[in-house]
Amino acid sequence: MNLANQSIASAADKKAIFTHFSFTTGLRTSGRAGLTREIQLEVLRPHLGLLSEHDLLALWEACNRGNWKQYRRKYLDPLLFASNSKLTDRLRVDPPFDMSDLDKKLSGAPSFAFHWMKTQQRGGAQREALLTSLLNWVKEKNSLAALDVAGDIYSKEASRAEFREFAQLASMLPGSEHVMNRVRFDIFSRTLN
Numbered sequence: 001m002n003l004a005n006q007s008i009a010s011a012a013d014k015k016a017i018f019t020h021f022s023f024t025t026g027l028r029t030s031g032r033a034g035l036t037r038e039i040q041l042e043v044l045r046p047h048l049g050l051l052s053e054h055d056l057l058a059l060w061e062a063c064n065r066g067n068w069k070q071y072r073r074k075y076l077d078p079l080l081f082a083s084n085s086k087l088t089d090r091l092r093v094d095p096p097f098d099m100s101d102l103d104k105k106l107s108g109a110p111s112f113a114f115h116w117m118k119t120q121q122r123g124g125a126q127r128e129a130l131l132t133s134l135l136n137w138v139k140e141k142n143s144l145a146a147l148d149v150a151g152d153i154y155s156k157e158a159s160r161a162e163f164r165e166f167a168q169l170a171s172m173l174p175g176s177e178h179v180m181n182r183v184r185f186d187i188f189s190r191t192l193n
Contacts, residue, residue: 005046008047008050014047014050015050015052017050018047018050018051018052018055019052020055021051021052021055021058022054022055022058022059027055027058027059027061027062028058034062035059035062035066036066038066038068038071041059041063041068041071041075042071044059045075048075048076048079049079053080053083053085053087053088054087056076056079056080057080057087057088059076060072060076060077060080060123063076064122064123064124069124072124073124096133097120097125097129097130097133098120099133099137101113101115101116101119102116102134102137102146102149102150105149106141106143106145106146106149113149113152113153114152114153114156116153117130117134117153117156117157118157131154131158131162131165134150134153134154135150135165135166135169137150138150138169139169142173143173144173144175144176144179147169147170147173147176147179148179150166151166151170151179151180151182151183154166154183154186154187155182155183155186155187155190156186158183158187159187159191159193160187160188160191160192160193161193163183163184163187163188166180166183167180167184170183
């Protein structure tokens with residue numbers, strides 16, 4: 001480890017050493033283990049600033065898969081969010097969340113809106129905050145089409161208790177009865193909670 005640190009310190013272009021880091025370490029290579037222990041992350045910590053944004057994202061995802069979220073929150077989140085990049089918008093674990101997939105679905109463009117909640121939760125976002133943000137997004141859009149997009153997510157993810165907030169919002173939009181009835185049927189036939 002000391003030899004590696006000495007080599008990095010004496011390198012003329014330190015960033016060049018870490019070019020394609022996620023591929024050489026197996027983070028983005030099928031059939032390779034990549035990181036397997038948290039101690040590997042600790043060794044890497046002094047050099048995180050030398051990684052590209054794509055490599056940091058691969059490391060961020062590896063931390064989530066390896067259940068090293070505390071390390072991710074402490075060391076990777078600040079680096080990624082400081083970049084203010086479009087790539088990092090989807091990683092937010094606190095509002096404002098990335099709503100671009102919902103906006104795409106609303107405009108009729110291909111999207112992954114159906115997986116929006118799972119994608120956000122994978123990064124550490126809390127369910128309650130996501131559902132609140134989703135309802136706020138519908139309020140902001142103030143349209144039946146936005147309610148329908150949110151209804152698809154509620155149909156798949158929400159509980160009966162959470163449906164009440166959706167129904168309350170839906171009742172404020174004229175012509176929303178069919179969306180509300182569909183979502184109620186989906187939730188009540190899927191879960192007893």
